[in-house]
Amino acid sequence: MATDNPTTNRDNGSVTLQDIAAHAGVSRSTVSLVLRESPLVADATRDKVRQAIKTLGYVYNRGAAALRSSRTSTLGVVVYDIANPFFGAMVAGIDAALHREGYVSFLANSEDSTERQQRFLERMREHRVDGILLCPAEATDPGLVDTLAEWGMPCIQVLRHVGQAPFDYAGTDFRLGVRQAIDHLVALGHQRIAFLGGHAEHSATRERWQGYRESLERHGLSYQRLLRATVTRRDGFALIQQLMAETPPPSAVVCHNDLVAFGAILGLKRMGLEPGTDCSVIGTDDVEEAELGDPALTSVATHPYAIGEEAARLALRRIDDPDGAREQVVLSPRLQVRQSCGTKSPRTSRLTSTTQGSPA
Amino acid sequence: MATDNPTTNRDNGSVTLQDIAAHAGVSRSTVSLVLRESPLVADATRDKVRQAIKTLGYVYNRGAAALRSSRTSTLGVVVYDIANPFFGAMVAGIDAALHREGYVSFLANSEDSTERQQRFLERMREHRVDGILLCPAEATDPGLVDTLAEWGMPCIQVLRHVGQAPFDYAGTDFRLGVRQAIDHLVALGHQRIAFLGGHAEHSATRERWQGYRESLERHGLSYQRLLRATVTRRDGFALIQQLMAETPPPSAVVCHNDLVAFGAILGLKRMGLEPGTDCSVIGTDDVEEAELGDPALTSVATHPYAIGEEAARLALRRIDDPDGAREQVVLSPRLQVRQSCGTKSPRTSRLTSTTQGSPA
């Protein structure tokens, strides 16, 4: 609907506080108080000012406000691979939580490059964001957290964390996730369980490996096989074949993420083996596509949307209270059992209801 | 690396132009010129100033600069479903293109709600973004484009478009995509080709339907079956079964997007039919997962990353020249042939190299 501009703002284009003040017969300061919903102003005055704001088609200038108040209502979000559906869901969660509080967020995609990440962080600092949600790129210097602290920039780490202990963090309990997967496999009678994946040295990978090793130990299993440096479908495809050629081969593999698991399933098929029968496969993340495969993939659900919401909440809390105690929110994953572990469930595949729409 | 703060900025916390000016023995104005890389300053002066900036650990305040210059180096990006991998890739493209120009972008997820979309647009206006990339939510009022124009806000529509003709737009040629799919099917001997999908009345759906109808006509095919309101996997799953129960059933279906196609494949299997033999399936988008399925999905590749880059480029151009002629960039899709149309290719599935990493 074309709003016909009432007072086609003077020559330059924008109506300011001054203009509404004049129109409402009050001072700039009073208008400012109204805008910030101060309880100080009298009701009658407030109404008068609101009316003027409407009549003149005033648009609040957050930039100018930020200059004086040093609060921008702005957050920086840095992820390393926005094309990954996992991050898409996470960003959706962040967006929803921030939206409620009137915040908006800059999104940056580091592509797992520390240089890009650094540039983004500096740029966000120049834009005076109130805080940063950071999924640190792979080889991130642990000192980065201290640098941000020196900048006086609240920072919530998400999913991965670097640096020394008291920091804000939101993520999932990867260790528990792997434990759940292995418990499930052991209950099904598996004895030789391998772990596929983990790219490099960061917390999220270390936690998974820890979970793997301690679970084997707890169950008293002697077979242990951990293949690193696999993180893509392609890796899963190649490495499962290498693994199955060994003697003895594993009877089950737990994968670093669902992509690796998809690759592994494809690899098994390529060898003429049947996933779920000749070798069980469990993924991590439970992405939307997990239930699509043939067989549908059993996966450790890590709830990216919830993590995003949680991270945003933490950030807002930290901004309100910069010196409060650091918090770490670690959500519990849940094993989503499907068909890739041989337990042929009665239903073929229950399509779950999702909010996932389609492009265009 | 912890930078040890040289001149632990006076009491309040920030070093300003004034401070560097004093330290370098020049005026504020000169420092400002140096920061903006003006060719006016003498080399010696420039060096002196640069040195001072480093020494004092100065951080440029873009908010303050924007207040005077009314350029924020900031862009708003509004999509309707960031959890969809298609948009993830698109946002990655946008991000890459903007990064090169020193721009950062606000990302907002409308969830296909016009109210949310409206609030976001207003908020971005308050933040004085230089322009907006908009994938309009479903029932968007065509007048929205005019409203934005009245705001003096450059707006590039992406993927979908609303409103009257001269507008900026970046998208893909959906009509051509469907045509390619149908030409392929006809060449394989198909006569009864159905179309699955399209959610509501927006340009991207209309274009596909147009492509469907005109292709049938061009090939002189009389069978025509277009099932609307399908956009999710669940829809595809249900509707293919309805469709295959008809007499005669189609011998092939072209789907609105890959999600619908995945659902359709699952639906065929559920009926005991073999996708690619009993009924061929073609998707749209060519998401990463298309090659994973069994059978691997033939799909019309729509290149989201490239669309994102193109859209960002358009936006920057429009910001530089607000009154220039509107541009519409329509990329050509390309049919990615795999196994879901019965042509069993010799290789099982070639995993293409991708930049897609893994979460955490």
Add this chain to the structure above:
DNA sequence: TTCTAGATTTGGATCAATCCAAAAGAACAA
């Protein structure tokens, strides 16, 4: 040496808000 054109540099006004201490107004008691 003086003049002039060109290259640099500068100070004051400005952008649009918030902050804050002080002023004004209202309400009530002495």
Add this chain to the structure above:
DNA sequence: TTGTTCTTTTGGATTGATCCAAATCTAGAA
């Protein structure tokens, strides 16, 4: 009427940069 307290309102300073017209500083020419 005056004083006191509480509620509202206000103007001037401030935030940190850019804009712009004017001032200053070169060189080279006259």
